[in-house]
Amino acid sequence: MLSKRLKAISLAGIGILFILGLQVPSHAADKFTVRTVSAWSRAAQFESQQFVSFLEMIQKDADQKYPGQLVIDYKGAGEVIPTAQQVEALRSGLVDMIMTAASYYTSIMPEMDVMSLTAMTPAEERNAGVVDYLETLHNKKANAHYMARLGSGDLFHVFMAKPIQKVDDFKGLKIRVSPTHIPFMKSLGAEPVVTPPAEIYTAMERAVVSGYIQPVASIRTMGLLPVTKHMVKPGFYQPIVLVLVNLDFWKKLPDNLKTLLTENFKKSENLAMQNIQTKIKTELEEFQKAGVSTMQLSSDEAAKFSKMADDALMEVVLKKVPEEGKKLKALITKK
Structure with missing residues (x-):
């Protein structure tokens, strides 16, 4: 109230x-x-x-x-x-x-x-x-x-200061997130940290977090390249x-x-x-010039990562609005 x-x-x-x-x-x-x-x-x-x-x-x-x-x-x-x-x-x-x-x-x-x-x-x-x-x-x-x-067309990615090779590597890491990403990061064993976007640079610079989640198109605009070393693929969530x-x-x-x-x-x-x-094509070219490496998870690890992302999101939605969640998921799924 x-x-x-x-x-x-x-x-x-x-x-x-x-x-x-x-x-x-x-x-x-x-x-x-x-x-x-x-x-x-x-x-x-x-x-x-x-x-x-x-x-x-x-x-x-x-x-x-x-x-x-x-x-x-x-x-x-x-x-x-x-x-x-x-x-x-x-x-x-x-x-x-x-x-x-x-x-x-x-x-x-x-x-x-x-x-x-x-x-x-x-x-x-x-x-x-x-x-x-x-x-x-x-x-x-x-x-x-x-x-x-x-x-x-753009996807969120995890951007890291240190390399990630497999899903289990996220365990115990502090990752800056938006609220939508919290359940997924928790399912990975990571510790989600919610901060305003303007504070991401400082959090990375001071090692308060090990990584952050943002779409590709926003990284340079937000001035985050100097504190970004690696981009994890696949991406998730539009x-x-x-x-x-x-x-x-x-x-x-x-x-x-x-x-x-x-x-x-x-x-x-x-x-x-x-x-x-x-925009994405241009940004990825600029990432490469700046020395940001792409860490592509193996096919098995990538499939696991993607499924965990989708499952974590749907679990939260279906607990709150099961009817609307099921119908909307069915509608957006290509037949």
């Missing part, structure tokens, strides 16, 4: 900031302003840089087709609304659109962790009924319209980066603007797939 009150007070404080300096009407007679925030700043994450470029593309298209009807007002990232509170801000209508990670709102939708196991592209997910199911879940649980998945729209706001939009946003974000999904593959 206390945590809910604190969250309400915190969001109320943020709301005052919007009223005093940042707030603009969400919509007037013939004009709709989409108040938008992202989980990460443009300077810190490739995904945010890409998202802002997509917003600029959409705004240009709107200006050409429907002059004056749509304004995408990008407010910023965590400096505007703390990342962990952005989904709640969306749900309450404080903002109209967010780009966030699925792992940031598993407290209200535990089943979103299952999306980390998808082997499908966003286009395949639309054809397989995944998006329709996610739309129903988001409508009900988050007061949100599921707009798009922009984080595609970072799931999503665009969500407040459901009440979405319902008020005229059909022409709904169509414009939907079609442009479908285009953005495809571009994101292309961009991330190019």
Whole structure:
């Protein structure tokens, strides 16, 4: 109860900031302003840089087709609304659109962790009924319209200061993780350590942790190459980066603007797939130049590693939301 009150007070404080300096009407007679925030700043994450470029593309298209009807007002990232509170801000209508990670709102939708196991592209997910199911879940649980998945194709990897040859080598090691990775690291016998991303460099530099988990695309942007010696393969879990729209706001939009946003974000999904593959190729080349070695586990060890990752995630989800977890896993599994 206390945590809910604190969250309400915190969001109320943020709301005052919007009223005093940042707030603009969400919509007037013939004009709709989409108040938008992202989980990460443009300077810190490739995904945010890409998202802002997509917003600029959409705004240009709107200006050409429907002059004056749509304004995408990008407010910023965590400096505007703390990342962990952005989904709640969306749900309450404080903002109209967010780009966030699925792992940031598993407290209200535990089943979103299952999306980390998808082997499908966003286009395949639309054809397989995944998006329709996610739309129903988001409508009900988050007061949100599921707009798009922009984080595609990259995988999380364990980056180490010292080499790893087999699964048992993780036992006893402290590994910096995000919450989604905790059950997997525990199953390996490692000691998971949760820290803000900005503290990874210092934790590695001071040997507080022996390794950390991040997607390939973010390592150089975060300045982590100097403290990184090895990358463990295979990778596991996709970072799931999503665009969500407040459901009440979405319902008020005229059909022409709904169509414009939907079609442009479908285009953005495809571009994101292309961009991330190019980005990964470039990053791996830079890793090699910097002397970061790739430690590929043997086929047997790799299979064991991957199965343990999947099993650890699904065990947690199925304990919390068995029906949603089973259905979503079935939908994202290629037939």
